[in-house]
Amino acid sequence: MSDKHRIECLYLSQEDLLRAGCLDLRLAMDAAERAMLAYRDGKILFPEKVVQIFDDATQERINCLPATLLPEKVCGVKWVSVFPPNPEKYGVQNLSAVIVLSEIEKGFPLAFMDGTLCSNMRVGAMGGIAAKHFARQDSSSIAFIGAGEQAKMHLIAMKAAVPTIEECRVSAKYEHEEAQFVDEMTPLFPELRFLSAGTDPEKAMSGADILVTATSAQAPLLKAAWMKPGTFYSHIGGWEDEYAVAEQCEKIVCDDWETVKHRTQTLSRMYKDGALKDEDIHADLVEVVAGEKSGRQNDEERAYFNAVGLAYVDVAIAHAMYLRALEAGQGQTVGIQETMIFQHEQLADWIRI
Ligand SMILES: NC(=O)c1ccc[n+]([C@@H]2O[C@H](COP(=O)([O-])OP(=O)(O)OC[C@H]3O[C@@H](n4cnc5c(N)ncnc54)[C@H](O)[C@@H]3O)[C@@H](O)[C@H]2O)c1
Incomplete structure (x- = not known):
């Protein structure tokens, strides 16, 4: 079977990112500054986020925030859960997130990665940039x-x-x-x-x-x-x-x-x-x-x-982290598909009719 239709992406856990040296606020601040300037120049697609609130009183929610960095030819989405009662109720963190990055030549995924580190670093990076100036x-x-x-x-x-x-x-x-x-x-x-x-x-x-x-x-x-x-x-x-x-x-x-x-x-x-x-x-x-x-x-x-948070900045920081992790050889390549659906030789055995 040829590899032509194989699709794979890099799986990056939080620990992979940390080992690769991604807890680097200068990396995040540089990426955030570039992204803000690119957005202003119309080089970033930034559609409305999708919000699903499960409890109006506690604001427990999961949001889906996409953005595309046109110069880098990368489209990403942050899938972020915010559950404010978590620390007091369960002794666990309030916010958790994952990020998917795709290239936009064929539209295939590049990475599936932890987004909590990136999300928290974005908040810090924006504060850090403001502090540099103010x-x-x-x-x-x-x-x-x-x-x-x-x-x-x-x-x-x-x-x-x-x-x-x-x-x-x-x-x-x-x-x-x-x-x-x-x-x-x-x-x-x-x-x-x-x-x-x-x-x-x-x-x-x-x-x-x-x-x-x-x-x-x-x-x-x-x-x-x-x-x-x-x-x-x-x-x-x-x-x-x-x-x-x-x-x-x-x-x-x-x-x-x-x-x-x-x-x-x-x-x-x-x-x-x-x-x-x-x-x-x-x-x-x-x-x-x-x-x-x-x-x-x-x-x-x-x-x-x-700052309220601009999710295209998260995607820009995630992309910078992905490149650093790739260079550091961190993460695990995972297969998404080996070939197209109807080219699987065992399909007749696997199908349920
Ligand atoms: N601006 C942004 O882009 C952005 C992004 C993410 C989170 N946030 C917000 O940042 C805030 C903190 O998030 P976190 O993840 O660090 O939450 P966390 O639950 O980890 O920490 C919350 C802190 O608030 C303190 N606190 C609560 N009530 C207090 C009071 N009355 N007096 C003094 N301290 C009090 C708690 O002691 C705790 O230390 C949240 O409101 C969250 O929604 C903002």
Whole structure:
């Protein structure tokens, strides 16, 4: 039998990606910057996502998010589950994802891969790019409300973007989450000084140079008074800060303001309540990456960054990871088909009529 109709793809588990060196926030930031510029130039197809919500109260859902990178000739889809009750109910992660990549010459699959790593790295990478432009480049302290998966990845991204960080303070709903954050992050950054705030957000956040909120709460946890001049704030979750936080920031930047304003984040709430207008937004991040809008202009500015997530960036990061894994010889080639359906010699034995 000829191999002409054989279709195979590379199966990449999270561990394959990690072994290949894909937990590299610079790789992710470069891919994200290229993708944002390509999207603006019309080189990315980005249709509407498909959303299936299983519980309106808890927002348990599975979303299907496709995108095509035309210059790379790659089409991908992220299949992502978000089950917010998971950590408290089952002690397991909230978000899990898989990604399929296909080439667009014959349309055959290239890879079936873990998407959780990529998805969390995308959130970190966008925050990292924003920090490169809006955090003080002598920032020495970072502080978190929320100590979950996004918070951990954000620390890696912020260290990549602002290497001068020396101290990391963390507050969460429970002390054991803070302890787990410190336990898991200390081996990655032995040079950092960690401080658990004993669930006191003010103790963590007050006066830090970089603030991150990454919580599953829907409450105004971060107070404006805790944010000194010159601070960079990365907002990851839903409603996490009082309106006065954004109101006192000289620069508000989003991944895509048109998308953010129709969601349920603090900025979206402010927009719906008339507390924030289009002209209050300094820029979408791509305008800063392209050099069309300014980054930080002095040491006193407070900057606010909010991203809702652009799935074409996930596909771009996944593709960069796939190429790195391929080069590193990681993963397993799996067959999808050996030949076309009616060319299988045993088909008469296999058919059920
Ligand atoms: N912006 C994006 O693109 C994007 C992408 C993925 C996830 N998210 C959002 O990021 C948030 C965090 O996600 P995760 O995967 O890290 O979740 P997680 O469940 O791993 O962590 C949530 C954290 O929030 C903390 N928390 C909850 N209520 C709190 C309170 N009242 N006070 C202090 N801390 C509180 C918990 O202690 C925990 O540490 C979620 O809201 C998620 O929807 C955003």
